[in-house]
Every structure is written in structure tokens, then in C-alpha cells.
Amino acid sequence: MGFIYAILKRSLKFIIYLTLVLTFIVLIPNLPPYTKFSSIPLAPEQERTGALATNDALNNIQKLYEGKILGPEAFQIWKNELYTSLATGEIVKLSPGGHVTFVTKIGKPCTGLIQEHICGRPLGFYIHEKSGTLYVADAYHGIWKVDLKTDRKQQLVSPNVPIDGRKPQLFNSITLDKNGGVYWTDSSSDYMLKDGVYIGLSDPSGRLFYYNPATKENKVLLDNLWFPNGVALSPDESFVLVVETLKQRLLKYYISGPKKGKSEVFVDGLPGTPDNIRALPDNSGIQIALYSASDENNPIITRNLASLPTLRKLLARLSRLIEIPFEYLNSQFPNPVFEEIVYQIGHIATATPVAPDLTALLISDWNGNIIASFYNTDSNVKHISDAIVFNDKLMLGSPHKQNFVAAVPIPELLKKTYFANELKTEVPKVKDTPVQKPTVPKEIPKHSTTTTTTQKPTTASTSTTTTTTPKPPTTSTTTTTQKPPTTSTTTTTQKPPTTSTTTTTQKPPTTSTTTTTQKPPTTSTTEKPITTTQKPSTKPMPQQKVTPTQKEPEVKQKKTDNIEKPMKSETPPQKQPENKVKESQPNTAKKETGKSSTEKQNSPPVSKPTESKADSGKVNKSDNKPKAENTNKKQDENIPKKEKPVPSTIPIVEEIVSDTAKPNKDKLKVIKKSGPEEIPNPHI
Structure with a gap:
């Protein structure tokens, strides 16, 4: 009995001393973190029935780009290519073949995630479709404008410049209106991302801003938001939606109209913590990524602590008192071990183990009604920060330790919303193909x-x-x-000639x-021979090999x-050498074009055979005698006779055009001992 009594006595003393210490930590003034702690009211979560019923639509993921990236936070598509922001500080382009291309980096070179405040961490970004300008919200370095062609960077909002008396500490999401104005969120005015765990323990201090590019000034639209996150504009840009992550809701701020400058709750009591949002491509509603989804067995811890300000204050101060000594040691004796301890204590990623593994994607209309939900229940994707349809897959991003892009089949509802807009843009392409086909015959x-x-x-x-x-x-x-x-007069002309001599048309020149x-x-x-009569017969001439x-x-x-x-090199295979002269005149005929052709067509064809015969000898001076005899035989065969109709299929004989030098027209000479003698040419 004495032993048990001693243990109970010591345990009671320990509890009393611990309570005194914790009470001292809570009650003593001016202890870090220097912020407020009060009760935060939250609306009850919506029931998980109907459109919010649990399913496994996002299970069985495919891991893309595994080991090549880390922490893909947000996605954008520009020129049919996928872009994402990484935990290592870069914005990269993801190619379908598995290639990762560096695009830009706002931060400076660093050694790893423990120096995230040096590397930079782009959380949200937006690509202007027409200008190709990239707008980046880097958690540590502010709002930047980057030219994707030249990589020229310009800072629009600095973290060192106070806005309404407070410096922005955690730049999160960003979007643009049609005039180039920038809507962006600052998740906390008290803590940076490396101390993000304290945001869930402290009172809200986040804000929604509007940056005017003309005046280069920032205007506070909403204040005291508990971790404002994603932001999106309505299709008509009459209002802007902003995510309040830790209150599990979306707010609406009116930009124009009767309620201009006022705000209201868009949707509340979401079954999890929303992250990034985006307007659906067909403008039918909003896509909401739930970083963590809760259920009866896995509640959201910040929700349970919202109404307990004293406990939140205790946890925040206790964590901070543990962190301060290591910060001091690292400042005096820089060491990766000290840096790692400081990083693990305060970074927002430290809270991920206590967050539920269930994650989801919600679809809401513009009235705040949830119309569909898609869950991942197999824990292959711990958290979802953003999602987008690309290459017939639904891409899922996660901001922390996920070293891949999760891809799942596209749910049916998202197919309609995403591909409805893509089909509209592809309609001209589909119409172009049939348009080109009818123009081919022309x-x-x-x-x-x-x-x-x-x-x-x-x-x-x-x-x-x-x-x-x-x-x-x-x-x-x-x-x-x-x-x-197969006809005896015309073949390819739409209107075959009916006269004894062929007529010349613009489309089919046949004369x-x-x-x-x-x-x-x-x-x-x-070349084709004609008869010596003035009116050549319309019967088909014998087939020639060309x-x-x-x-x-x-x-x-x-x-x-x-x-x-x-032309002269082709004379042997030709059947009608008489028309060789006619082939030797294209250069002069080209200069006269239409007029010369019509005048010559009307001239009597009787004299043409004689001219062709007279000139054929000159052309064939370099030919051998057997070739001349063959040509004479061909001339005799070309006399118009009753020929058989041309067969439907004609064999094609292909002969390579000769590239030999032009034969000399000089008379042949034989050199003998007695002297050269000229050989008479029978064709002269």
C-alpha cells in the first residue's frame, strides 16, 4: 500500500507543478507569439448525404512524374501545356511524355526545404492567355509579374511594404480580371508559411486584396479571415469568391451592382478544409478542392479548438517557447540540424499528420449549392490542393510531400463541364476538314x-x-x-468540244x-499528229507512249x-517528229500567252504538217538513219484511219528523261588521209 500511495503522491505533485507552469505560460503577458486568442464561431458541417455522400471516385490513382517533382500545389493550362508550382520554389511545365521543364523561380538558390524562406514557395499563379504573362503569388517574396518569353520579372507587391498598417506575411492565391486587376489573398498578417502551424491556433488575420495596375495600389476588400486561400471571379466579374480555409466556407464579395463593396457567405459548413478553387470551363459553377475531408471518426482538429481560445493560446505559446532556443542556436552556430528542428516545429506541414487522410473534390453552382462530390478513400492521395482536367485525366495536386501528380479517370460530371468548352473551341477544326475536301477537286x-x-x-x-x-x-x-x-474527243474537260476542231477554254486548254x-x-x-486536212477527224487517234x-x-x-x-532528247520515243518544231517555240509563245494561242488555233492546219516536216529534219540532224526510218514509218501510221475505241485501261510506259547535252547540228564529217569529207544528210 505504501508503494502505491507514493506513486499517486508523486503523480499528483507532477500534475500540480505542470498545471502551474502551463498556467504561467498562459497568463504571463508578452510571451510569443504576439497575437490574439479568442473564441471563433463556426457553422455546423453539412451532412454527408445526397451530393456530399462518400464515394471512391478518386481512388486507384496513376502516379505521373514520380520522383521528378515535389509538392505540386496549383495547376494552370496555357497553350495546351500543363504548369504547376512546386515546393522547391519553381514553376515548371509538365509534358505528356514525362518531361519536366523549368519555367521560372522567384526565390534564390537554397539547400533544401528547410530554407524554404530563401528558395521561395509559389502557392498560386495565373497565366494571362493573350499576353503570355505569368503572375505569381510567392508565399515569401510577394506578387510578381513574369514574362514567359524573356523571364523578365517585376515585383508588384512587396512583403516589406505595409498595407493599411500591416505587412502581408503569407501570399497565397491570385487571379486576374479582364482589365488586368489582380485579386490576391494574404493568409496571415502574423505568420509566414514556415510558422504556419500558429495560424490555426491564433485569431484570424488574413485579408483579401485588389491590386490596381494603373495606380499600383492595393485595396483591402476583406479582413480578419481565418486563412484565406483560393480566389475566383464570377463569369460576369460581378463578384469574387474567396476561400476561408479554417472556417470551412467560401465568401462572396460584390465588385459591382447594388451590393457593391459588401460581402456574404457563399457556402458554409463544408465537410473539410477547402483549398484552391476555380471556375469550371463551361461557367456552370465552382470546383472546390478539399485539402482534408472530415467524418465522424476523423474530425478537423482546428474545428474542435476554435471554441477553446485558452487551449489554443497554451499550445501556441508552448510550441513557440520550444522553438525559440533552436532559432537562437542556429543564428549563432548555423547548422542543418537546428534548421531542421525549427522547420519541423513551426511549418504548416507539421500539422498534416493530425489531419484526416480523407480528401475530396466538390462541385458547386453559382448559388452555393453543392451538386457533386468526389472522394479519395484509399489514402493514396493524402491531400488535394488543386485539380484540373488535362490529357483526358483528372490531375490532383498536393502541396507537401507528394512527389508525383496523381491522375485518375475523369468523373462523368467533370467530363461534361470541362469538355463542353473544349468541344466549342474544337468545332472550327472539325469543320475545316470537310471544307478542304470539296476544294480539292477545284x-x-x-x-x-x-x-x-x-x-x-x-x-x-x-x-x-x-x-x-x-x-x-x-x-x-x-x-x-x-x-x-474513254471518249474520242475529250476526257478531262467538263464540256467536251463538239466542233471539228477543239476549242480553247480557260480551264481545260485542249488546242x-x-x-x-x-x-x-x-x-x-x-505530241500528237494531225491529218493534213483542214478539219481533223474527231475519231480517236492511235495510242502513243509518252x-x-x-x-x-x-x-x-x-x-x-x-x-x-x-524536247529534242525525247524525239526517238515520239510517234510524230513532225511537231518537234512546235515544241521548240514555247519560250516565244509564253511571251504572247492567250492572244498568240488563239490566233494560231484559228490558222489553217494544212501548212503545219509541211512546216513540221521541214523543221523535223533540222531537229533530227543528230539522229541515226534507223531512227529516221522509224519516224517515217510512224508518219505513215498516223494517217487517219478507222481506229478502235481507246481501251479503258492504258499501260503506262515510264521513260527517264535524257539529260544529255544538246546534239550538234553541224554536218557530219569523215576525216580521211586525203582530207575531211562531208557526208550528205538525206533530210536536208
Whole structure:
């Protein structure tokens, strides 16, 4: 009995002494932290039924960029690329292939998270869509404006300049209106982020500001907010919403209208602590990220302490008294160990172990009614600070020790809200594809070599039988296309000619000897003989084998620029050498274009065969005698006879254009011992 009595006596003494010490800590004046502690009324939480019922919509996450990032706090999409702010002080761009690209950094180089106040910690940021300007709310370094092209930085709001008598200590979220005005939140006027644990123990001191870019002044819109966080504008910018995290509610501040300058509760009693908010892309409502969601078994600790100011004061002073000695030692003897202790005692991340592991994403309309909720119950994501749909995934961010971006399938409701706006922006792209298809046949002369119906054809000679086409022609009066024609008069023209001689139209020029188009990528000159009568028959002429060049744009360039040389090199495979002279005239005909072509078409074709025969000899001076005999035979075969209809399919014989030098027209000479002798040319 004496032993038990001694233990009880000592325990009672310890409790008495501890109570005296704690009472001393609470009652003694001027002990840090130097702030106020009072009872904070909170509205009851909404019941977890209906739209707030628990589900597992955010379970089974996929970890993206794992090990490459740390603490993705907020997200923004610009030019179809995802941006996020990290606990290491950088804003980075996340590529779909798993690449992380550095964008900018507000803070200075540091050794790690224990020097977060040096590194900087961007919590909120906003990218102006048109100008490409990045606005950053760095928790330690203020509001900054960054040019994404040049990385030029400009500070808009400094943490060292008091606003209405108090310096902002924790810059949190940011958004812009259509005039470039900046709405931003300061979560506390008393503590920095590294001492954020004291914010939940002290009275509210956060504020909502508006920065006027014209006057460069800040105006306090709302004061005494308990950790103000995310901020978002209504679609018509008539009011702004701000999150009051520790009171688990959203407030509405009227910017215009009858209630301008007044505020009211937008939604209260949320089942957790809200963090970042964003207007849905279709402007149907607000997306609210719950950093921690509570239930009966996992309450929010700050909610239980809100009505106990004495206990909050005790915990705050006790923590601060433990922290002060290590701060002093670190200032006198800098050491990573001391820095780590100070960081772990005061940083807001220290409170995460006591926060519930349940987290959620809520959807509210513009009247403050919760219409949907999505929960993560498997604890793979401890907390959600922001969420956004990107690349057919719902991306989830967490601000502290999460070293990845969690991706889950998009809930059905979010698909409608996010993709409704994207489909509207993609409609022009969908319409462009069918618009281009009907225009293809109109632009066939420009983009393909099927016909010679181009807008700017140039005629080089006056024969009514030959044209320049990419495919071998099959008739004596019209051009040919990739699909050989089956008619006896015209193939590719919409209105075939009905006269004995082919007429010239703007689209399908069929009466020119060689039509050289400026835009078809591949063409080849083909020549057709005509009869010596004035009115050539409309019956189809025998099929000829031409040198088609389908895929070599250089051939066209050779035939248009230096047409004389390639024409002469192609004479052996041609059936009608009589028209060689006509091919040697495109350079002069190009200068005359339309007028010369029409005049020559109207001229009688009787004299043309004689001219072609007279000139063919000159052209073929360098040819051998067997070739000349072959050409004479071909001339005899070209006399109009009753021919069979052209078959539907015609074999294409491809012959590479000769690049040999132009043959010399001088007479051949034989050098003998007695002296050179000229060999008479039978064609002269």
C-alpha cells in the first residue's frame, strides 16, 4: 500500500507543478507569439448525404512524374501545356511524355526545404492567355509579374511594404480580371508559411486584396479571415469568391451592382478544409478542392479548438517557447540540424499528420449549392490542393510531400463541364476538314497532275493536237489525266468540244501544242499528229507512249525553262517528229500567252504538217538513219484511219528523261588521209 500511495503522491505533485507552469505560460503577458486568442464561431458541417455522400471516385490513382517533382500545389493550362508550382520554389511545365521543364523561380538558390524562406514557395499563379504573362503569388517574396518569353520579372507587391498598417506575411492565391486587376489573398498578417502551424491556433488575420495596375495600389476588400486561400471571379466579374480555409466556407464579395463593396457567405459548413478553387470551363459553377475531408471518426482538429481560445493560446505559446532556443542556436552556430528542428516545429506541414487522410473534390453552382462530390478513400492521395482536367485525366495536386501528380479517370460530371468548352473551341477544326475536301477537286490542277485545267495555263504552240500533261495522252485533240479517258474527243474537260476542231477554254486548254502549267508538280510533253486536212477527224487517234514523270517536279522545271533541249532528247520515243518544231517555240509563245494561242488555233492546219516536216529534219540532224526510218514509218501510221475505241485501261510506259547535252547540228564529217569529207544528210 505504501508503494502505491507514493506513486499517486508523486503523480499528483507532477500534475500540480505542470498545471502551474502551463498556467504561467498562459497568463504571463508578452510571451510569443504576439497575437490574439479568442473564441471563433463556426457553422455546423453539412451532412454527408445526397451530393456530399462518400464515394471512391478518386481512388486507384496513376502516379505521373514520380520522383521528378515535389509538392505540386496549383495547376494552370496555357497553350495546351500543363504548369504547376512546386515546393522547391519553381514553376515548371509538365509534358505528356514525362518531361519536366523549368519555367521560372522567384526565390534564390537554397539547400533544401528547410530554407524554404530563401528558395521561395509559389502557392498560386495565373497565366494571362493573350499576353503570355505569368503572375505569381510567392508565399515569401510577394506578387510578381513574369514574362514567359524573356523571364523578365517585376515585383508588384512587396512583403516589406505595409498595407493599411500591416505587412502581408503569407501570399497565397491570385487571379486576374479582364482589365488586368489582380485579386490576391494574404493568409496571415502574423505568420509566414514556415510558422504556419500558429495560424490555426491564433485569431484570424488574413485579408483579401485588389491590386490596381494603373495606380499600383492595393485595396483591402476583406479582413480578419481565418486563412484565406483560393480566389475566383464570377463569369460576369460581378463578384469574387474567396476561400476561408479554417472556417470551412467560401465568401462572396460584390465588385459591382447594388451590393457593391459588401460581402456574404457563399457556402458554409463544408465537410473539410477547402483549398484552391476555380471556375469550371463551361461557367456552370465552382470546383472546390478539399485539402482534408472530415467524418465522424476523423474530425478537423482546428474545428474542435476554435471554441477553446485558452487551449489554443497554451499550445501556441508552448510550441513557440520550444522553438525559440533552436532559432537562437542556429543564428549563432548555423547548422542543418537546428534548421531542421525549427522547420519541423513551426511549418504548416507539421500539422498534416493530425489531419484526416480523407480528401475530396466538390462541385458547386453559382448559388452555393453543392451538386457533386468526389472522394479519395484509399489514402493514396493524402491531400488535394488543386485539380484540373488535362490529357483526358483528372490531375490532383498536393502541396507537401507528394512527389508525383496523381491522375485518375475523369468523373462523368467533370467530363461534361470541362469538355463542353473544349468541344466549342474544337468545332472550327472539325469543320475545316470537310471544307478542304470539296476544294480539292477545284485545286486539282495546282496540287495534282490529273488534268491540265489550271487557272494560268500558257500555250507554247498552235497545234491542235498536242498538250503537256503529266500522264500519256490517248486522243489526238485533248489532254490526258491520270485516269485515261474513254471518249474520242475529250476526257478531262467538263464540256467536251463538239466542233471539228477543239476549242480553247480557260480551264481545260485542249488546242495548244504544249500547255505548261505553273503549279502542277510533274508534267511531260506529249505530241500528237494531225491529218493534213483542214478539219481533223474527231475519231480517236492511235495510242502513243509518252514519257510520264509523276513524281519528279524537276522534270517540269526543265521542260518549262529549257524546253528545247528536253524536247529534242525525247524525239526517238515520239510517234510524230513532225511537231518537234512546235515544241521548240514555247519560250516565244509564253511571251504572247492567250492572244498568240488563239490566233494560231484559228490558222489553217494544212501548212503545219509541211512546216513540221521541214523543221523535223533540222531537229533530227543528230539522229541515226534507223531512227529516221522509224519516224517515217510512224508518219505513215498516223494517217487517219478507222481506229478502235481507246481501251479503258492504258499501260503506262515510264521513260527517264535524257539529260544529255544538246546534239550538234553541224554536218557530219569523215576525216580521211586525203582530207575531211562531208557526208550528205538525206533530210536536208
